[in-house]
Amino acid sequence: MGSFFRWFWRNRRIQVIFFILIISLPVFLIVYGIILPVKNYQPSIPSSGMPGLQSDTASGGHVSLDPGQVEKIRAIIRKENERAYLKNKLALAEKDSIYMVLNLQDSALILEIKGIPVKKARLIDYEISNRFALINHENLLPWISSPFLLERDLSTIPKEPIIVKQAPKDTIEAAKMNTKPAPPDSTNVFFTLYFDRNLELEIEQADPPEKGLSEKVETYLNLKKNESTRSVFQILSKPRQTDQPMKIKLVISEIEARAIYRAIPARSRLILKL
Amino acid sequence: MQQISKSMDDRSIQWEVSEQTVRKNRPSFAQTMLKVLVVFIAGLSLSVLLSWPVIKNFNRIQEYALKYKPKAEVQPTANRIGKGNIDTYSAALDKDLAGIEKKLAVFIPKGPYLIINTSANQFKLMDGDKILREGMVSTGSYTILQAGPNKQWIFKTPRGMFKILNKVVDPVWKKPDWAFVEEGLPIPSANHPSRYEYGVLGSYSMILGDGYMIHGTLYKRFLGMPVTHGCVRMGDDDLEAVFKALQIGSKVYIY
Numbered sequence: 001m002g003s004f005f006r007w008f009w010r011n012r013r014i015q016v017i018f019f020i021l022i023i024s025l026p027v028f029l030i031v032y033g034i035i036l037p038v039k040n041y042q043p044s045i046p047s048s049g050m051p052g053l054q055s056d057t058a059s060g061g062h063v064s065l066d067p068g069q070v071e072k073i074r075a076i077i078r079k080e081n082e083r084a085y086l087k088n089k090l091a092l093a094e095k096d097s098i099y100m101v102l103n104l105q106d107s108a109l110i111l112e113i114k115g116i117p118v119k120k121a122r123l124i125d126y127e128i129s130n131r132f133a134l135i136n137h138e139n140l141l142p143w144i145s146s147p148f149l150l151e152r153d154l155s156t157i158p159k160e161p162i163i164v165k166q167a168p169k170d171t172i173e174a175a176k177m178n179t180k181p182a183p184p185d186s187t188n189v190f191f192t193l194y195f196d197r198n199l200e201l202e203i204e205q206a207d208p209p210e211k212g213l214s215e216k217v218e219t220y221l222n223l224k225k226n227e228s229t230r231s232v233f234q235i236l237s238k239p240r241q242t243d244q245p246m247k248i249k250l251v252i253s254e255i256e257a258r259a260i261y262r263a264i265p266a267r268s269r270l271i272l273k274l
Numbered sequence: 275m276q277q278i279s280k281s282m283d284d285r286s287i288q289w290e291v292s293e294q295t296v297r298k299n300r301p302s303f304a305q306t307m308l309k310v311l312v313v314f315i316a317g318l319s320l321s322v323l324l325s326w327p328v329i330k331n332f333n334r335i336q337e338y339a340l341k342y343k344p345k346a347e348v349q350p351t352a353n354r355i356g357k358g359n360i361d362t363y364s365a366a367l368d369k370d371l372a373g374i375e376k377k378l379a380v381f382i383p384k385g386p387y388l389i390i391n392t393s394a395n396q397f398k399l400m401d402g403d404k405i406l407r408e409g410m411v412s413t414g415s416y417t418i419l420q421a422g423p424n425k426q427w428i429f430k431t432p433r434g435m436f437k438i439l440n441k442v443v444d445p446v447w448k449k450p451d452w453a454f455v456e457e458g459l460p461i462p463s464a465n466h467p468s469r470y471e472y473g474v475l476g477s478y479s480m481i482l483g484d485g486y487m488i489h490g491t492l493y494k495r496f497l498g499m500p501v502t503h504g505c506v507r508m509g510d511d512d513l514e515a516v517f518k519a520l521q522i523g524s525k526v527y528i529y
Contacts, residue, residue, distance in 0.1 A: 004309055014313055021317025025325040033332065038339040065352055072360050073348040079367040086374040093381045096434055098529055113527045114435045115381030118389045130337050136346035138354065160416050160430065167421035167455045174458035181415065181499045232332045247333075259393035263433065263529040 033236050041134070077137045081274065084145045088271040089115065092147055099147065099269040100260070102201070102248070104128065109203075109250060111263055119263070121256035124206045127249045132274065140274070147269040148195035154223060155191035155261060156216045188217050189257040192224070195270060200245040203261075205254035387525040388488075388516060390506055392431050395498045397508070399516055407515050410498040412491065412507040419452055427452045429503040436482040436526045441517065445479035445489060447471040452503065476510060478517040482526060488516070 008014055065073065085103075092099045093115030101110040101117075104126065111119040132140070163182055168174035193201040231244075252260075328335065355363050386406060389398045392413040399407040414430035421427075429452075449469045454461045462468050476490010491497070491507035501507075506528075508516065520526075 004312070007309055008313065014310070018313050018317045021314065022320045022324060025318075025321040026328055029325055029328045029332075030335075033328075034336055034339055038336060038343065041340070041343065065348075065357070069352070069357065069360060070348055072364065073352050073355070076355065076360070076364055076367065077348065077351055079364065079371065083367060083371055083374065086371065086378065090374055090377055093378065098433060111529055113529065115378055116383070116387070116435075116525075116527055118527045118529050119391065130340040133345050134340065134343055136350050137348070138350045140346075162416050162418055162428075164418045164420060167419055168458035170458040172458070174456070181496060181501045184499075228333060229329065232329055255394055259391055259529070262393045265433075 029232075029236075033232065080137070080141055081144070084141060085271060085273040087145070088147050092269055092271065097265055097268070098263055099271065100264060101271045101273070102250075103273045104248075105273055109252060109256075109260065111260055119256070119259055121252045121260060123250055123252060125251040127247075128274075129247045131244070131246060143197060144272050144274065147271050148197060148199050150193055150195055150264070150266070150268045150270065152194045153191060153261075154194075154220060155189075156214075156220045157185060157187050157189055157191070157258060157261060159262060159266075161185055185258075187214055189254050189261065190217060190220050191257070191261050193264075193270075194245075198245050199270075199272070200247045201270070202247065202249040203257055204249070204251055205257045206251045207254045383525045385521065385524065386519040387527065388520060390431070390526065390528040392433070392500070392528060395500060397506075397512070397516070399519055406519065407512065409509065409512045411512075412493070412496050412499055412501050414502055414504045415500045419456060421455045425455075427455075427503075431502070431504050431506060431528060432484070432486060433528050436486075436528065438480045438520050438522050438524045438526065439483050440481040441520075441522060442479045442481070444477060445475040445487075447475050450485065476508075476513055478513050480517060480520060480526075488526070489513070 008018075089101065089112070092112070096114070098111060098113050098118075101108075101112055103110065104123075107123040107126070109121045109123060110117045111121075161182070165177075168177055188207075189203075189205045191203055193203070195201065352360075382402065386399055386401045389400060390411060390413065391397070395411050395413055397409060397411045398405050417429045419427045419429070447470070449471060451461045474492060475487070479487045479489035481487050486504055486506075488506045488508060490510055490513045493501070493507070494509055497507065497509055
């Protein structure tokens with residue numbers, strides 16, 4: 001061992017190679033996985049399957065604006081977003097199923113049935129991807145102009161806490177059966193909803209987990225970690241940013257998170273108001 | 275001369291001895307390769323170790339880096355609308371918004387309606403945005419009763435929007451088949467007297483359809499828990515208030 005260190009200490013070339021080896025992977029990850037993709041990032045949402053809004057060539061071309069007109073344009077953008085939001089609400093109110101409305105302006109996640117809000121969960125905290133701020137209104141508006149469709153989900157709690165009971169053969173067996181109600185599910189509530197058009201909504205309870213994390217929560221967190229690690233390799237293999245999911249993370253109370261998750265059907269829809 | 279040659283001989287002997295010593299102490303090719311391999315493995319391992327925080331927080335670091343990109347501008351929207359059209363376009367949008375809001379208002383029930391939360395087993399009696407009354411209920415237990423390979427019932431409260439189809443005072447419960455199966459009793463004929471139970475549904479019931487009702491209960495201690503076979507059970511006072519507030523056709527939203 002001593003001779004190894006002596007050899008290493010005396011050998012400058014080996015030291016340089018060692019140093020280069022150590023920094024190679026982190027530098028590669030940072031440059032190729034973060035700096036270059038961010039530098040080359042062109043904000044758009046091609047996965048929407050919808051073209052961006054086109055300039056009206058009859059009245060358009062590049063126009064210069066004074067501050068007052070910029071404010072008016074901003075107000076128009078807000079109104080167009082509001083119109084998209086209300087049109088989506090109208091479309092879903094005419095259907096029969098339960099749907100969600102995520103209103104980030106009012107910090108609320110709402111469950112609605114036939115146009116009536118039945119549950120309004122206050123957002124205790126939320127985080128949205130910085131990509132949203134980079135995408136201009138012309139590309140964002142078509143993306144939010146129709147409700148998102150839930151494709152799959154990942155959760156620590158079941159949708160329906162089913163208990164299977166065998167019918168008793170006779171009254172004696174029936175009398176012996178346990179009639180006490182099942183204790184309420186106290187599993188911590190974390191779930192992720194994956195919608196079409198690359199939208200990902202992650203919801204977690206605000207209340208800190210009691211008595212450490214349960215097995216279900218650990219499984220969920222491990223699956224999320226694996227997903228995150230997979231996405232690293234995907235980013236490295238395809239440095240273009242535009243295919244990355246648009247993520248929104250919400251923190252709401254445990255009771256509301258549980259109620260919302262249990263209520264939404266398998267192919268639920270979401271209206272997004274940014 | 276003899277001395278010089280002797281000293282030269284001594285030096286050449288020394289030289290030979292030291293060269294042999296050097297040759298003996300020089301590491302073999304295999305040893306050197308092994309050391310290089312150790313350096314290589316150690317370097318890569320440390321590299322992966324140093325990269326781990328980056329991999330673990332990759333998305334977060336990317337998000338942070340995106341902050342430094344310029345934010346989206348309003349110019350493309352302005353180009354689309356045109357400078358001279360801003361006010362006209364804005365007015366048209368206002369009109370459009372008012373129209374959609376009017377269409378949405380049609381969905382708001384005229385008069386009181388009921389909202390049932392099956393997850394928390396709670397209800398709210400509403401009139402517009404105003405909460406008239408709220409309290410605890412019991413809803414479906416999510417039990418599957420299996421009575422054979424092709425016979426099972428699932429006890430859950432359905433979700434969605436319903437209407438009160440009928441209101442009954444002093445309702446009588448007509449027991450379905452599962453009520454007998456659950457007790458280990460044979461299933462009687464459709465109109466057998468044993469099918470009819472009095473007093474178990476409380477003073478009032480409101481019928482939602484498909485066998486589901488809102489009614490009272492003897493098991494008040496279970497209010498707030500999922501214990502029913504699908505119906506919604508309420509306490510006496512709440513039931514009376516809801517029964518009096520809702521009419522036939524009133525809406526009930528269950529989630």
